[in-house]
Amino acid sequence: MNVDPGRPIQLVLPLLAGRNVTLRSFRSDDAPMIQEASEDDLIPTITSVPTDNSEEAALAFIERQHERLHTRTGYSFAIADENYVAVGQIGLWLEHENHGRASVGYWIRPSARKRGYAADAIFALVGWARSLQQLHRLELYVEPWNEGSWRAAERAGFEREGLLRSWRQVGGVHRDMFVYSLITK
Numbered sequence: 030m031n032v033d034p035g036r037p038i039q040l041v042l043p044l045l046a047g048r049n050v051t052l053r054s055f056r057s058d059d060a061p062m063i064q065e066a067s068e069d070d071l072i073p074t075i076t077s078v079p080t081d082n083s084e085e086a087a088l089a090f091i092e093r094q095h096e097r098l099h100t101r102t103g104y105s106f107a108i109a110d111e112n113y114v115a116v117g118q119i120g121l122w123l124e125h126e127n128h129g130r131a132s133v134g135y136w137i138r139p140s141a142r143k144r145g146y147a148a149d150a151i152f153a154l155v156g157w158a159r160s161l162q163q164l165h166r167l168e169l170y171v172e173p174w175n176e177g178s179w180r181a182a183e184r185a186g187f188e189r190e191g192l193l194r195s196w197r198q199v200g201g202v203h204r205d206m207f208v209y210s211l212i213t214k
């Protein structure tokens with residue numbers, strides 16, 4: 030086999046066990062869960078989940094999650110419940126890996142919210158991310174109104190650092206964001 034020495038080695042997605050969730054690779058039978066997320070008011074606006082709620086668009090989304098490993102963009106996990114059924118997504122994104130930083134993003138399908146899945150998934154991700162030698166800081170950004178999100182992050186050990194004014198455009202509007210971080214070593 031010819032190996033190109035200049036080509037970065039692709040990432041390998043681990044299987045992570047949380048208290049009530051498992052973080053695993055996306056599978057094609059997760060498509061209905063993606064289709065439900067497509068109908069959420071917020072998820073398609075802040076993620077790459079398509080607004081098109083067709084099965085075809087959902088399968089293309091799943092394929093893109095696998096490609097994140099090849100491109101070293103980051104680790105995209107399906108959050109699975111006690112029955113291994115997907116209830117959401119959590120990602121560890123490596124855009125600023127060379128500075129020792131990674132960002133965390135997540136969502137839970139509307140029908141599975143307020144059961145502790147987000148907090149549990151963030152906690153499981155953080156536990157594993159601590160073992161990644163190159164990372165020293167995890168960060169995430171949350172709009173102040175999104176109490177469910179920042180409470181889940183705080184429960185998993187993230188600390189609020191401040192308010193970033195007009196930090197990001199969401200739905201065509203420049204929004205303030207809380208910045209949260211967790212120092213891993």
Ligand SMILES: CC(C)(COP(=O)(O)OP(=O)(O)OC[C@H]1O[C@@H](n2cnc3c(N)ncnc32)[C@H](O)[C@@H]1OP(=O)(O)O)[C@@H](O)C(=O)NCCC(=O)NCCS
Nearest residue numbers: 135136137142143144145146147148171176177178180181
């Ligand atoms: C934000 C989101 C991920 C929370 O997921 P979840 O699985 O319902 O969250 P959890 O059940 O783990 O709840 C964590 C905490 O937040 C609280 N919480 C959850 N939803 C809440 C809400 N809408 N309002 C106020 N508090 C809420 C829970 O009671 C819990 O509090 P506790 O730690 O005091 O017990 C989910 O609502 C979602 O996917 N929203 C749309 C996408 C999104 O906002 N992603 C995050 C972008 S930064």
